[in-house]
Amino acid sequence: MSGVQQRLFRHLPHGRLQVDHDLKNIAAFDDDISDIDTDYPQRSVSMMIGGPPGGGIDILARRLSVAMAAVLGQRVAIDYRLGASGNLAAMAVAQAKPDGYTILLGTRSATLHRTMYPHLQYDFKRDLTPVAMVARMPVGIVIGHRLAARTLREVIQIARDNPGRLNAATLGVGTTNHLVSVLLQDAAGIRFQHIPYMEMSRALTDVVSGKMDLLFTQLAGGISHMNAGSLRAVAVTSNGRVSSLPDVPTIAEEGFPEISADDWFVLLAPRDTHPAVIAKLNLVVSQLFADEELHEAMTTMGYVLPSSPYTPDGLRRALASDNARWTSVLRNYQVNGFQ
Structure with missing residues (x-):
């Protein structure tokens, strides 16, 4: 036993x-x-x-x-x-x-x-x-290597310089990860093209390959890719940093405390x-x-x-x-x- x-x-x-x-x-x-x-x-x-x-x-x-x-x-x-x-x-x-x-x-x-x-x-x-x-x-805001950014602030600046050009994947309309993306766009004054996915594996593949710019996702689904370096998390929506990703700032640290949401x-x-x-x-x-x-x-x-x-x-x-x-x-x- x-x-x-x-x-x-x-x-x-x-x-x-x-x-x-x-x-x-x-x-x-x-x-x-x-x-x-x-x-x-x-x-x-x-x-x-x-x-x-x-x-x-x-x-x-x-x-x-x-x-x-x-x-x-x-x-x-x-x-x-x-x-x-x-x-x-x-x-x-x-x-x-x-x-x-x-x-x-x-x-x-x-x-x-x-x-x-x-x-x-x-x-x-x-x-x-x-x-x-x-x-x-927490929801993780994740990017691949196609996007020339290392921080959430840099992602936002790219989005401002290219209105409506960046595409953002989530796992469905009305999911928490989708709603976080909606709140971020409003707070930062930017717009993404929202692409909802039915399958996490496909969403991850498309971000890694560069087909998608960003992914808003529950951390567990992409944490192995983040640890391997094929994806980069630029923020997490928890109140405190995640122990398994200690170098990733919270979204509050990046200036958007109103979007904190698990x-x-x-x-x-x-x-x-x-x-x-x-x-x-x-x-x-x-x-x-x-x-x-x-x-x-x-x-x-x-x-x-x-x-x-x-x-x-x-x-x-x-x-x-x-x-x-x-x-x-x-x-x-x-x-x-x-x-």
Whole structure:
């Protein structure tokens, strides 16, 4: 049994999950949650994601699914549902049976569908139940060698000298990386040609080859290229510098503190999923990232893990606040999805 399993199974004695001590530093669950039937899961669990292979959510999902499977004793399979900036995956989970066997690893874009994709047949607030905050990740502003710049300020100056000539790749309309690019253009008084990609690998290839000038991306997807020198990060959107890229300044250091913004990854389940299942999944995720080896591996790839766990109710409140901010950005800048 691995170190992760040993630490987690200490909380799973005799087929029952005792959560009292683990949850004493966060808000308490309902009374019936303190004694959870651990028969769940009895078969494999499907974890849906709306991002492409090789992207930040895919890399995280692969790590998370393996670690969760080791603890749950059942396979956690990744199911890719691409389209509508991750909202097709969210809709599929919202419409799934609420038995805990179909869950979503979602990002901010899934909360914005009422503004971006109003025709989709689900409501994030009504049809999905928050389970756990898994990680946050800064957006990296990345360039290849085609662009004769070494800093964000130099990129901005080139854009000013060549209005509308630079092209910028993101992983979809309404994603956090796209919205960061919109905010930067407004703050710096410049304009890029926005090119949304469905596949991270293709976006990276096009920036490395010089077909694209810039890429706004979750760090995990491109960090190996940055470390190899084929791509250069000129800024990250986190509040502080990223430990794995200590020489890359924050966007606030470059003069744009209002654009500081991490993307986030949360685990969600269909509405009416039993509270005991939600509580078990929440505890498993919280304990997984307390493991030092896993924590170090994720941090090296650019993920920022929660300093303390969220309860499902606490996460719901945090998502509601986040949604209000970014819905305002969508409306103010008239960002609309493909209908």
